[in-house]
Amino acid sequence: MSTCSNRNRTHVYGSIFGWLGLLLILGCSFPGNAYGQVEKDITAEIHTVLPFDGIPAIFEPLFVSAEDADVDPSSPMIGIDLNGEQHAYSSIMLNHHEIVNDVVGGIPIATTW
Amino acid sequence: MYSRALNGKTLTFGVSGKLWKNALVMYDRETRTLWSHLTGEALSGPLSGQTLEMVSSPPRIAWKDWKGQYPESLVLSVGSNEDLKRDVYEGYHASQKTGLFEPGLIDNRVGNKELVIGVRLESHRKAYPLRKSFWEGIGNGRLIQDSIGNVPVLIYHNPESYFTVVYDRRQGKDLQYEFKEQPTGIFAKDSNGELWNLLTGEGPSGIVLHFIPHVNIYWFAWVDFYPETILYTP
Numbered sequence: 072m073s074t075c076s077n078r079n080r081t082h083v084y085g086s087i088f089g090w091l092g093l094l095l096i097l098g099c100s101f102p103g104n105a106y107g108q109v110e111k112d113i114t115a116e117i118h119t120v121l122p123f124d125g126i127p128a129i130f131e132p133l134f135v136s137a138e139d140a141d142v143d144p145s146s147p148m149i150g151i152d153l154n155g156e157q158h159a160y161s162s163i164m165l166n167h168h169e170i171v172n173d174v175v176g177g178i179p180i181a182t183t184w
Numbered sequence: 185m186y187s188r189a190l191n192g193k194t195l196t197f198g199v200s201g202k203l204w205k206n207a208l209v210m211y212d213r214e215t216r217t218l219w220s221h222l223t224g225e226a227l228s229g230p231l232s233g234q235t236l237e238m239v240s241s242p243p244r245i246a247w248k249d250w251k252g253q254y255p256e257s258l259v260l261s262v263g264s265n266e267d268l269k270r271d272v273y274e275g276y277h278a279s280q281k282t283g284l285f286e287p288g289l290i291d292n293r294v295g296n297k298e299l300v301i302g303v304r305l306e307s308h309r310k311a312y313p314l315r316k317s318f319w320e321g322i323g324n325g326r327l328i329q330d331s332i333g334n335v336p337v338l339i340y341h342n343p344e345s346y347f348t349v350v351y352d353r354r355q356g357k358d359l360q361y362e363f364k365e366q367p368t369g370i371f372a373k374d375s376n377g378e379l380w381n382l383l384t385g386e387g388p389s390g391i392v393l394h395f396i397p398h399v400n401i402y403w404f405a406w407v408d409f410y411p412e413t414i415l416y417t418p
Contacts, residue, residue: 114228117209117218118285121201128198133261137251140259144248147346150257151185151241152384157257159250164260169199169208170221171260172188179188180239181197183208183221 128170134158153178186224186236205408206283222399222409242383243400246345249370253383287408293415296404301339301348303398308333309410314400316343322418325366329353330416336360337396340372340382348400349382351393
């Protein structure tokens with residue numbers, strides 16, 4: 072009996088895996104509108120290359136005045152002017168940190184590159 | 185650049201370590217929703233379906249031109265880290281590599297690793313080449329007057345300053361400006377001989393042109409995001 076029972080269980084599991092496999096194949100073969108208006112699954116297109124915070128964003132930016140900034144005159148910058156206040160970020164800094172969490176002219180902004 | 189304010193709360197963004205279409209995916213520390221830094225859309229997580237509000241700023245400008253306009257500007261400090269004066273992506277910019285993953289689409293109208301100005305206006309997507317030879321071929325002092333959908337636009341690029349800007353040429357409902365030349369620096373002259381500041385959009389009598397957000401982006405990435413894009417041809 073126990074053998075039989077095991078065999079039945081194996082059979083049931085086999086069927087489940089079989090169905091999952093079939094669904095996966097159907098899912099891959101008919102993306103988009105196979106089942107009416109199915110939204111494109113963006114998460115499948117997202118690739119993980121580093122852990123969270125593997126590149127450190129800036130959360131508490133520190134600033135210097137334009138006079139004191141040691142920046143080459145021809146360096147490319149990202150600049151923002153909000154409510155009469157201006158902040159500039161070198162594109163090199165943004166390449167190192169990708170995101171700066173900042174507040175300019177009272178507006179919380181994320182500078183990205 | 186985006187506002188971090190959403191539904192009355194302020195979000196804080198970190199780097200997720202993930203890529204979507206070879207571009208940065210941000211996450212917010214409050215809900216761990218994943219966000220595309222190119223479109224501002226929530227891709228996955230509790231805030232799915234939401235979009236961050238873009239903040240108007242030119243993608244790049246040489247320090248001397250920014251400082252010339254805004255001498256009181258603050259500058260993000262590099263501290264004492266000399267490494268932060270070197271570009272970590274130098275090798276990537278110089279190479280023909282398109283990213284870590286194959287783009288979903290290759291469009292040979294422009295070289296993969298050529299930079300373009302990408303404009304999203306209502307449902308329209310339009311790209312303008314950034315290569316030097318293209319802009320040298322544009323007469324009229326580096327000004328392009330074009331339309332995107334029904335909106336008359338002005339596109340300006342200064343190769344020495346990296347600076348690009350896109351403006352709606354309409355003021356109010358009907359008045360449309362025609363620009364004749366770009367005599368000095370970041371100023372343009374309209375058909376009435378009036379000067380306009382192309383960094384601030386300010387013209388005569390306190391009129392300010394409406395800034396249209398745009399990106400400087402590699403062509404391969406732009407067409408991967410927006411395969412329907414129109415490419416400007418003179």
